[in-house]
Amino acid sequence: MKIFFSICISFSFITVFGQSFLPFHKERPAYYQFADSYDIFYKQAAISIDSFQISGTDTLFYHYPLIDVENGVCYLKAHDTSFVGLQSIRTANSYDHFFNRNGDTILLKNNAVLNESWELFHFNGNKIIATVESMALEAILGTDDSVKVISLQAEDNAGNNIPHIFNNKIFKIGKSSGLVSGYSLFHFPIDTIAFSLVGLENPSQGLNAADLTAEKIFDFNIGDRFDFIGGANTEPSYHALSHETFKVLGKEVLGNGDSLVYTFDYKRLSQFWNQNDYSETSFVGVISDVYVLSEYDFLEKRPFEFYFTNYGNGGGYLYLGNSYYEEGATVKIADEYSLFPQSDDCLGYSTADAPPIEKYAEGLGKVYSYGGDNSLNNYDTLV
Structure with missing residues (x-):
């Protein structure tokens, strides 16, 4: 029996390791x-x-x-090897x-x-x-x-x-x-x-984009609740903080399925500090929002594959990261790097008015954004 077992193990080893890798x-x-x-x-x-x-x-x-970097006349090349x-x-x-x-x-x-x-x-x-x-x-x-x-x-x-x-x-x-x-x-x-x-x-194993299509990212369920904290600041004097809650009341699919209309029970508290002055505003009510999936075609891009952004004639890229909202899940991160196309597939770079970095998660939508310029920074994050 031991001899037979050894032969089986040896045969299994040869079968597994003798094939193409x-x-x-x-x-x-x-x-x-x-x-x-x-x-x-x-x-x-x-x-x-x-x-x-x-x-x-x-x-x-x-x-x-x-x-990628281009060692000739370009800062970066949009479609490199x-x-x-x-x-x-x-x-x-x-x-x-x-x-x-x-x-x-x-x-x-x-x-x-x-x-x-x-x-x-x-x-x-x-x-x-x-x-x-x-x-x-x-x-x-x-x-x-x-x-x-x-x-x-x-x-x-x-x-x-x-x-x-x-x-x-x-x-x-x-x-x-x-x-x-x-x-x-x-x-x-x-x-x-x-x-x-x-x-x-x-x-799927590890980081992957299998469930990170626009259809799955913006697929909310009735009763889902999303809590956001956001803010903006201009140092040293101006600061703003917002608390928002969205609870899904209704969902409608329009046309050929490219548009999703959600109705939310919505609450917001906004706080403002400007030097020694303080003020706040609030809102409670029902709102609607439309997600046009074709406007999120860039989410189909693969890591560091160039795409044109929705912020003028700029360019960006995606990469994958670990989700903070679900263990083992992946988020897509859109880094819109203030790249702008030039001639011969070259990309220039602007330091002014950086468009936001955005994160997207399955069934949660856009879960994070950050952006700004030299005078104002703002952020919004799902908690």
Whole structure:
């Protein structure tokens, strides 16, 4: 019986770890957080396939563009290259080909077994060799996954080890998760742009945008109550504070479903301080508000994907964060960075009248906003 058990365990190990470990799955968006680096503007990005095409036995994947620094005449570029490149190729013989900014190939061997090595990258007559250092179960975003650890070592053409910044650095790839940690492939072999996996979809793990569509964000129920605290100040003399309560009394869907009309039982207390003067106002009554979902199309954007804002001819981007209102939930954060388009996809930057940072949560609507200029700051937050 013990012999049979050992054989079963060995067979299971071979079955799980002998299959391909793909760096990404086209049907499974993956979200990554980046370490601070002067080489990039974005702090978060996703592998979320824009489109793909079959060419013979190979598959060509197109990756969505990011806002990023531009070392030429631009402050930023609105549609720059993803950390996995503009496109990548998956071959029938189990390789993924990624391309850096010089057009050089970074090669991941998806079916490599324990202790197997291959040439990951070729540079200046030398090469970086990848070796599968270990394969083991590991908790990834709270779920066990089979994880392959790939270590790197630079060699000359004779196969002798040589010094290099990537020596002993690792990439981790999960059987279900794809890339778990590593370094920007588009910038390779720069070692300052490290990333780690923070979320997945289909199924959802960690940070994810699966339930953060405009339809789900503004889907309130009869009886829901929302309490907000807001304020504004101009230092040192003027301060304002408001307390608001919205209780949903009614809901109506108009037209083709693009407009939601809510009726609220509404209460507000506003307080004002101006030097030594104090005043307050209050209101109690029934109000209505209309949410036009098409006006929130920007919520469909992926992390650090450029969009035009509703505040004039400006630009912004989204990223994901942890919700304060529900454990394990995600909020979408709209950072409208006072970017404005220039020629040739360039973005300029203005320091005047910054539009708000806004946060959105499923079933709660807009839960936070902050903005202002050099003279007045204001905020509004769900409590």
